[in-house]
Amino acid sequence: MRVLVVEDERRLAAAVKRGLEASGFAIDLAHDGVTGLHMAREGSYDGVVLDIMLPGMSGYKVCEALRAESNWVPILFLTAKDGEYDQADGLDLGADDYLTKPFSYVVLAARLRALLRRGAAPRPAILRAGDLSLDPASRVAHRGAEPVTLTAREFSLLEYLMRHAGSVVSKSELLTHVWDEADDIADLNVVEVYVGYLRRKIDVPFGRHAVQTVRGAGYLLAADGG
């Protein structure tokens, strides 16, 4: 498996290369963000190990740029930053894992093997269906360029429908996944009510029909945004 390591500290980069090669990986090195991005785009890598603080372009920006181009190569951030918000930022930008320095090569190699097993299937940080988009991290939804203000429940409902876009989702499935058990709601009508609220925000004002009723089965969010 060929892995790109982007790390500006040359001695550390060389050590990571040796450590991972000892575990059977083929390693290419880049020492700045711009070169790293270029190599990640051009080379066909099975994974990328990415430092965050890099000259030229940060690891965050490299990750964001790759995901914006629908490049789903598994990415592991390797960094001295260890604040929980830094880690959350990296993962929300579309990275797959995170390891803080100092780290063990055995653990790094094991994490990489786990990532590569999952492969490069699309796993967008921002969900899209046509011109409908939803960012689960910032809790923002848009119809085209227009921001749509949703309540927490409406947002969760739309998120679930978008994660299953193009498939029929039953009312009871929605009740299970969108409503807390603590809410203790047994009435499926509440789902209908909220689907109505959602339509009035994402469909009606735009003359669209993204949320479709499938008689006797449930609802379907049109994959093309309606």
Ligand code: CA
């Ligand atoms: Ca660095």
